[in-house]
Amino acid sequence: MTIETELDELLPELDLIEDPDLRAGVREAWLSAIEETEIESLETLPWFPPVQRKLDLPNETLLSHVRDVTGCAVALAETLSGRRGAEINMDTLVAGALVHDVSKLYEFDGTDATPVGALLGHPYYGVHVVARAGLSVEIAHIVLAHTRRTNVEPATIEAAIVRRADEAAAAAIRLEAVSDLRDAV
Numbered sequence: 001m002t003i004e005t006e007l008d009e010l011l012p013e014l015d016l017i018e019d020p021d022l023r024a025g026v027r028e029a030w031l032s033a034i035e036e037t038e039i040e041s042l043e044t045l046p047w048f049p050p051v052q053r054k055l056d057l058p059n060e061t062l063l064s065h066v067r068d069v070t071g072c073a074v075a076l077a078e079t080l081s082g083r084r085g086a087e088i089n090m091d092t093l094v095a096g097a098l099v100h101d102v103s104k105l106y107e108f109d110g111t112d113a114t115p116v117g118a119l120l121g122h123p124y125y126g127v128h129v130v131a132r133a134g135l136s137v138e139i140a141h142i143v144l145a146h147t148r149r150t151n152v153e154p155a156t157i158e159a160a161i162v163r164r165a166d167e168a169a170a171a172a173i174r175l176e177a178v179s180d181l182r183d184a185v
């Protein structure tokens with residue numbers, strides 16, 4: 001199986017993106033990261049090695065988390081656009097959710113932090129990865145503002161939704177290890 005086919009199988013939410021150029025850009029962001037970091041298995045890539053070590057959650061994977069975040073983001077957006085008529089760009093939202101952690105591939109080499117992980121961090125480096133793939137500033141903003149690891153607050157509804165979706169999805173992982181989330185900070 002080619003890495004392109006594996007990516008499409010592991011991230012079926014790519015099909016939710018209506019604009020073919022945008023879908024191609026999201027795939028390009030992932031494929032360039034895969035190629036550059038020479039990862040061997042996309043399916044078994046870990047979610048967040050230091051937290052997984054601390055909480056003894058060795059089997060959590062990045063791609064499963066990305067799917068959780070995308071699903072949560074779509075559900076939040078559908079509720080807010082349906083009930084309040086909030087204007088949400090679903091293509092931007094889905095694309096942003098799908099690439100929000102793409103640069104985590106550069107953060108760890110096995111369990112060790114790389115210079116990208118130690119000196120930059122994935123939300124900052126992610127801006128470079130998605131911009132290089134031709135994705136918009138709005139999508140780069142989603143990547144930059146999706147975590148408290150930067151001090152950039154979400155400026156758009158799409159970025160606000162992805163940030164909350166990421167927090168909820170990460171909490172669901174942490175709940176595998178603790179019964180009180182305050183014990184898993």
Ligand SMILES: [Fe+2]
Nearest residue numbers: 069100101166
């Ligand atoms: Fe995430």
